[in-house]
Amino acid sequence: MKLYYTPHTCSFAPHIVLRELGIDAELSRVRIGPDPSVVADGRDFRELGALAYVPLLELDDGRVLHEGVSILQYLADLHPDSGLAPAHGSxxxxxxxxxxxxxxxxxxxxxxxxxxxxxxxxxxxxxxxxxxxxxxxxxxxxxxxxxxxxxxxxxxxxxxxxxxxxxxxxxxxxxxxxxxxxxxxxxxxxxDSVRDALRREREDARVRAESARA
Ligand SMILES: N[C@@H](CCC(=O)N[C@@H](CS)C(=O)NCC(=O)O)C(=O)O
Known part of the structure; x- marks a missing residue:
């Protein structure tokens, strides 16, 4: 699973939920706004879906989910016992x-x-x-x-x-x-989930900055 995210944006919400659930999704940092970025693996972010906005969640079978509220519910429903979302139909x-x-x-x-x-x-x-x-x-x-x-x-x-x-x-x-x-x-x-998500996004930024300098 891969979360396309941008620091300080709404993509932090699914990132918190990933940390609440202990799911180690890959993080792919993208630039949003008037000039959205090309993602690290060479694909243009705009081709991934929706309108070049975050969050996007790429599943292991290649499908890409967009819309934060759908992604949040998808994640919570993977682990109904977590209590992160009440049961459907209630x-x-x-x-x-x-x-x-x-x-x-x-x-x-x-x-x-x-x-x-x-x-x-x-x-x-x-x-x-x-x-x-x-x-x-x-x-x-x-x-x-x-x-x-x-x-x-x-x-x-x-x-x-x-x-x-x-x-x-x-x-x-x-x-x-x-x-x-x-x-x-x-x-x-x-x-813990919030602090951990923040720490991971900062670490991701640090690693990227280092590899850009190398
Ligand atoms: N309808 C989308 C909207 C997501 C959204 O607005 N994301 C913002 C960041 S919080 C964004 O990527 N904006 C880029 C832009 O407006 O160009 C959702 O709810 O997931």
Whole structure:
């Protein structure tokens, strides 16, 4: 299995889940944005699928999965006993889906043009700042009563929320109005899976830099 990723992006969510499950997937670092990269094995990233965005997950039979929320669920369903996703057909699974869709459409896609497409100027930042406020407040109110997105147990929705809401820190947003979300980011950031995924991405960068110098 191979995860195509870019540091500091949404591909960190499936990377956390791989670490939660102890799956040693190969990492392939790609460049996104206006000038997406050619991947190390000589293939053009754009030919791999979707719209040259991460995450992409290549399976051992060569199939390539795209769309983060599908990849997260694929990984969780490989190990149903992990508890990272409730059983299919349960109301809890629908609740998980509600949150995954909310994070994807109401948070992720507000942040991403602001973060990754500076060529669009100030407009995406203005729209995002305005529209994110009520959405982050909703998340904050939920986390006032729940340790994790689904209540008492870490799930793939936490890997995704942590990754996307973590951009508030990269953007140095004022979190005074969202104390529960702020504490949640600290809490999830302490998990072994999160620290290990970060360490592996840094190590991958170090090895690449060294081989580029050699
Ligand atoms: N619909 C895709 C979107 C993924 C996405 O937006 N990825 C961003 C990084 S967080 C990206 O690669 N953007 C490249 C671009 O917009 O050109 C998903 O949910 O997986």
């Amino acid at each position: 109301v809890e699974r629908i609740e998980l889906n509600q949150w995954l869709i909310f994070i994807s459409s109401e948070l992720h896609k507000l942040f991403s043009p602001w973060l990754f497409h500076p060529e669009y100027g100030e407009t995406p930042a203005k729209i995002a700042r305005d529209r994110l406020q009520p959405r982050l407040a909703l998340v904050d109110a939920h986390l006032a009563k729940n340790e994790f997105v689904l209540g008492q147990r870490f799930s793939i929705a936490d890997a995704y929320l942590y990754t996307i809401a973590g951009w508030t820190r990269a953007l140095k947003m004022d979190m005074t109005a969202y104390p529960n979300l702020d504490a949640y980011l600290d809490r999830i950031g302490q998990r």
